[in-house]
Amino acid sequence: MVDSPSTVRPDRRAELAAGLARVRSRIADACAAADRDRAEVTMIAVTKTYPASDVVALAGLGVADVGENRDQEAAGKAAEVAAAGVSPRWHFVGQLQRNKARSVVRYADVVHSVDSVRLARALDAASASGRDRPLDVLVQVSIDGDPARGGAVPDSADPDTGLGPVTDAVAGTAALRLTGLMAVAPLGWEPERAFARLAEIATAVRAVHPAATALSAGMSGDLEVAIRFGATHVRVGSALLGMRPTLR
Numbered sequence: 001m002v003d004s005p006s007t008v009r010p011d012r013r014a015e016l017a018a019g020l021a022r023v024r025s026r027i028a029d030a031c032a033a034a035d036r037d038r039a040e041v042t043m044i045a046v047t048k049t050y051p052a053s054d055v056v057a058l059a060g061l062g063v064a065d066v067g068e069n070r071d072q073e074a075a076g077k078a079a080e081v082a083a084a085g086v087s088p089r090w091h092f093v094g095q096l097q098r099n100k101a102r103s104v105v106r107y108a109d110v111v112h113s114v115d116s117v118r119l120a121r122a123l124d125a126a127s128a129s130g131r132d133r134p135l136d137v138l139v140q141v142s143i144d145g146d147p148a149r150g151g152a153v154p155d156s157a158d159p160d161t162g163l164g165p166v167t168d169a170v171a172g173t174a175a176l177r178l179t180g181l182m183a184v185a186p187l188g189w190e191p192e193r194a195f196a197r198l199a200e201i202a203t204a205v206r207a208v209h210p211a212a213t214a215l216s217a218g219m220s221g222d223l224e225v226a227i228r229f230g231a232t233h234v235r236v237g238s239a240l241l242g243m244r245p246t247l248r
């Protein structure tokens with residue numbers, strides 16, 4: 001028998017409450033250390049691999065923002081959560097294929113992972129026909145310039161994957177709103193070096209697109225450093241929900 005999303009076992013609820021208390025205090029401490037207002041930082045609970053019942057429980061604990069990285073999993077989970085009468089903001093944070101754009105725009109409030117002009121155009125078309133209001137978009141940046149793990153490339157003239165062309169394309173659409181940048185610290189980089197570089201990139205992008213104020217950076221292992229370098233959104237999975245059974 002499968003639990004319905006509205007029934008969360010009390011021990012699981014307690015586990016989530018404890019994880020949430022730890023993460024919230026880490027965020028508060030990091031904001032204090034960086035002399036930043038706590039209200040500037042939004043925690044996104046990345047619930048991939050975890051069931052809809054966890055999303056419902058987290059919402060009951062005051063979590064308003066939820067992240068997912070695979071369309072197939074996210075679409076079903078968002079429907080289950082909605083059926084339970086709960087409506088968090090859904091953030092899509094994973095690599096996105098253009099053929100999934102029409103699905104994602106139906107449940108996502110924010111997409112963090114736009115990294116090509118072609119994907120921006122596909123999302124714009126999908127958003128124009130599948131939504132009644134614009135979709136918030138963060139452009140994903142490749143901090144080390146290697147596009148293999150996703151991300152538009154700073155200082156690249158590539159018309160499809162250069163950061164300038166991608167931010168300009170998103171800003172120029174009618175059905176997308178450029179709200180900021182997202183990045184993951186590259187493997188093998190110290191988070192300090194990665195997020196310092198990201199802060200420079202964000203400053204340059206804001207000089208051209210002043211409304212692009214969001215900076216989605218920092219995960220379970222490096223959220224303090226990301227907050228020190230200006231993150232406005234931290235994406236937290238394992239520190240909140242527990243270690244995932246598979247690495248992804």
Ligand SMILES: *Cc1c(COP(=O)(O)O)cnc(C)c1O
Pocket residue numbers: 046048069093094184219220221235236237238239248
């Ligand atoms: C899984 C994931 C996270 C959360 O990672 P944790 O290390 O579990 O906090 C954040 N961002 C993206 C893009 C992810 O895929």
